[in-house]
Amino acid sequence: MLGDAVGSIVRVPAEIVNKRLQLGLSSSWKSAVKDSFLSPTGIDSTFASWEAVLWRDVPYGGLQIAAYEAAKTMLMGFGLAGLPLGIIAGAGAGLLAAVLTTPADVLVTRMTTQSPQCYLETKKYMSPIATCRRIVKYEGFGALWTGAFHRGLFYMPMIGLFFAGYEWFKYAIINPSVVAAAGATVLGSVVAASRLLLTMGARALPAMRGRFPLHLLVLVLAHVFTNRRRSGRNAHM
Template identity: 30%
Template structure:
């Protein structure tokens, strides 16, 4: 008696399902693809190049605003603000900003991707927050000495970056290049984490709503919002403290963050903590727009130059 053609034989059914061995092979293939070391290195390199480009463009475009902000914060008792030499120290600053920005984004991108793969989808904001803080901490090793040299040149302490480094080390030791390190971390780690988290979450929402990749102007607008005026204004007191600790040099007028706060309150009053708020808010708003716009454009250009897999 022949079998009904609609009923498949056990042998045919066997081939319709994955065997445990087939499942292991499939999973092994997906795991190896997920943990491809070449992909990790590519993400790191692309992030480093894009971060370096974005950092250099922002610093070059907005350096005069930063100089005015630094001079307003450094001056005491209503002293006169000099508006000459607004590009003082730009060359030396770019020499430090380029590797610092490269390290920041070079660490941020692969850290973000690793965390997103291991975190539930509804905790993506936590992955972005953590990656921003990790990138900021990694780049601080270069960012802090760069900031110390830049701010002392902006306030007229030195004529060139090499002289600044040499004299700081000679008078204050190597630790002089890391003056204000704790205040820098206190200001920048929360700011970096929040800024990048807001930017990434807004991009995700906008891309889902638009159902397409975002344009350069759209990325720039989101970047400006992420580096919002509110965030810049709220962190201005921390920025004033950082500036005072970095530019004081061997005078050691301020022994610590708490001593700096107490001295400023006693000698200048609470309003001193808002010095430079205008230029800082402008710098952060415009800078966020330029930084993230250049960052995404550079990442896209790098992706387009790679051969298709």
């Protein structure tokens, strides 16, 4: 949760500009920056929106990590491991955290995309609490959960791939020799398959034998691939 709070320093300004451009409230990114950060009312609105973002991202980060660790422990009990474990556990964690923090995401959207006014007092959404009260009063409690399903579907694959990549790179950093050996094996297989295909192609096309330059090119490529494979084996030994 603390990590997400610190990360908001970079994430929030970019999100505010992004939402204004997506909804057509600003004609360009320069205009979005000016409306959000270079005017008194824009600055006040940005800080109010920042508070709403913290309401959303801080609990989201904590819920996501906690749910991922719990799901990973449970799935390991069923014998699941490796990349499938990270993808499934991460997807479930992303879905749960995204759905539960949808009300805060609605508050962020309302506060970051309202049109700029001459005075902050004329704005519809002045703080997360005031925005929440206004939405519930005029639109009902269900309005806070608008887009929960789609938000969950958006985060499922993204967080699943994120945790899968995170676990893989963590393993690679901790066990570099194992990863190097696996990479050498894969490279050796690719080289062997390439050499086999080149050899089969040379035999299957008799016309190539009459064309000295093309035939020579095939033999040179096969020789290069073979030497690379042998060098990789010697380095590994």
